[in-house]
Amino acid sequence: MWKEELPMNCPPESAEEMKISAYRILKEEEPQESDFLPYIHLYPNNSRYKSLCEAFALSFFDSIQNAKAAWKKASKRGKVIGGYIGKIQIEPSDGKNNLNKKTGHISTWLYNTRANNLFECTDINPINGN
Numbered sequence: 001m002w003k004e005e006l007p008m009n010c011p012p013e014s015a016e017e018m019k020i021s022a023y024r025i026l027k028e029e030e031p032q033e034s035d036f037l038p039y040i041h042l043y044p045n046n047s048r049y050k051s052l053c054e055a056f057a058l059s060f061f062d063s064i065q066n067a068k069a070a071w072k073k074a075s076k077r078g079k080v081i082g083g084y085i086g087k088i089q090i091e092p093s094d095g096k097n098n099l100n101k102k103t104g105h106i107s108t109w110l111y112n113t114r115a116n117n118l119f120e121c122t123d124i125n126p127i128n129g130n
Contacts, residue, residue, distance in 0.1 A: 006056050011109040018097045020062070023060060023085050023088070024059075026083075028082075032118075033116060036058055038058055054107050057109050059107060060106040061103075065104075068127060070103070
């Protein structure tokens with residue numbers, strides 16, 4: 001059912017299928033499949049992630065403002081997470097999603113029926129720190 005072998009009780013019961021426009025922080029202006037890897041693949045040697053449900057999800061945001069806020073927060077910690085934000089469409093057939101209404105962060109666990117992790121991006125804009 002899932003694209004990844006997930007920890008027990010993952011995704012959480014609160015996760016649901018959604019049809020929503022979302023925003024993803026990208027490394028470059030031209031999206032690559034590597035822009036759509038969950039933390040478990042980005043940091044395979046981090047043992048904490050092996051049992052952390054969110055590490056198996058893709059991260060999106062419900063608005064460009066919330067994506068920029070996350071980028072700024074990461075930048076203040078010295079993390080470079082990308083230079084662009086692209087708009088994508090999440091469909092119910094993609095998987096289950098959990099929206100944090102406070103931060104606008106969307107965790108998406110993909111179904112194994114999805115061919116790959118790459119989402120088509122539109123409205124790709126550079127992040128200029130503003």
